[in-house]
Amino acid sequence: QKEVEQDPGPLSVPEGAIVSLNCTYSNSAFQYFMWYRQYSRKGPELLMYTYSSGNKEDGRFTAQVDKSSKYISLFIRDSQPSDSATYLCAMSGKTSGSRLTFGEGTQLTVNP
Amino acid sequence: GAVVSQHPSWVICKSGTSVKIECRSLDFQATTMFWYRQFPKQSLMLMATSNEGSKATYEQGVEKDKFLINHASLTLSTLTVTSAHPEDSSFYICSAGERDIYIDEQFFGPGTRLTVL
Numbered sequence: 001q002k003e004v005e006q007d008p009g010p011l012s013v014p015e016g017a018i019v020s021l022n023c024t025y026s027n028s029a030f031q032y033f034m035w036y037r038q039y040s041r042k043g044p045e046l047l048m049y050t051y052s053s054g055n056k057e058d059g060r061f062t063a064q065v066d067k068s069s070k071y072i073s074l075f076i077r078d079s080q081p082s083d084s085a086t087y088l089c090a091m092s093g094k095t096s097g098s099r100l101t102f103g104e105g106t107q108l109t110v111n112p
Numbered sequence: 113g114a115v116v117s118q119h120p121s122w123v124i125c126k127s128g129t130s131v132k133i134e135c136r137s138l139d140f141q142a143t144t145m146f147w148y149r150q151f152p153k154q155s156l157m158l159m160a161t162s163n164e165g166s167k168a169t170y171e172q173g174v175e176k177d178k179f180l181i182n183h184a185s186l187t188l189s190t191l192t193v194t195s196a197h198p199e200d201s202s203f204y205i206c207s208a209g210e211r212d213i214y215i216d217e218q219f220f221g222p223g224t225r226l227t228v229l
Contacts, residue, residue: 008153036220043116043205043220044156088155099146100218104155 003027006089006103015112019076023089023103026070030091030101033065035074038086038105047087048074079110114140116208118221125196126229133191133224135206141186142208146218147179150203162189196228 006023013019021035032051036044048063050056056063064073076083089103115138125131135145143164148156160181162168168181178200180192189208193200203225207218 041203041223041225043118043207043222046217046219049217099158099161102155107153 001026003101004089004091004103007106008104010107010109012109012111013079015079015081015110017079017110019079019083019108019110021074021076021087021089021106021108023072024070025072025091027091027093027101028070029093032092033063033072034090034092034100035061035063036088036090036102038088040085044088081110081112084109114138114208114217114219116142116206116219116221118204118206118224120224121222122225122227124227124229127197128195130192130194131196131226133193133204133206133226135189135191135208135221137187137208137219140208142189143186144209145183145189146207146209147181147189147191148205148207150205150223156205159191193226196226198228201226201228 004025034049035047037047038044048058050063050065053065053067060077062075086105086107088105090100092100117136117138119134123131145162147159149159150156158171159174160168160170162181162183164183164186170176178194183189203223205223207220209218
């Protein structure tokens with residue numbers, strides 16, 4: 001079983017839709033949760049990180065963590081064509097030089 | 113956020129040759145750098161963790177004699193693919209860690225696409 005499971009999609013939505021991206025994990029040691037966005041042939045870009053259960057909002061993006069269920073989500077409101085990319089969840093277990101464990105990534109296309 | 117560069121952005125080489133990829137943190141000092149490889153439509157696979165001034169820690173299944181990593185300074189790490197073969201063709205991405213209040217944020221380079229003929 002993979003430590004982090006993420007539906008690879010692809011996911012296609014119309015412009016303006018609310019997008020929900022999800023990951024589940026099995027390792028209770030994970031304490032820090034991140035979402036990265038990766039455009040084709042580019043390196044990943046950190047969107048958000050959080051370390052506690054609950055919601056964290058940044059503009060059109062909301063990250064949600066439920067540690068009791070080992071489930072994290074990223075919501076994108078008012079999705080735009082420029083949001084079309086692969087979204088990767090990542091997790092780490094400690095603060096110092098911590099290695100990240102990535103999900104497979106979900107490929108998102110927002111159609112104008 | 114902090115900026116990480118990689119050079120070259122793409123390289124084509126013949127089978128049997130060695131290729132060096134550089135990863136630089138441009139505006140911060142990175143005590144830890146990570147090297148990943150990514151195949152098409154797949155996630156990032158961690159190859160090794162590199163700490164300045166010490167030997168890299170390789171992930172299981174990664175040949176340390178084939179993928180040589182040097183972290184000579186707080187702003188530069190290099191990955192050398194020795195005696196490259198077509199199966200080494202991939203997208204190689206580095207990241208550099210910077211201490212935030214809560215976590216070591218990782219900032220990724222733009223990646224290097226290696227094609228071995």
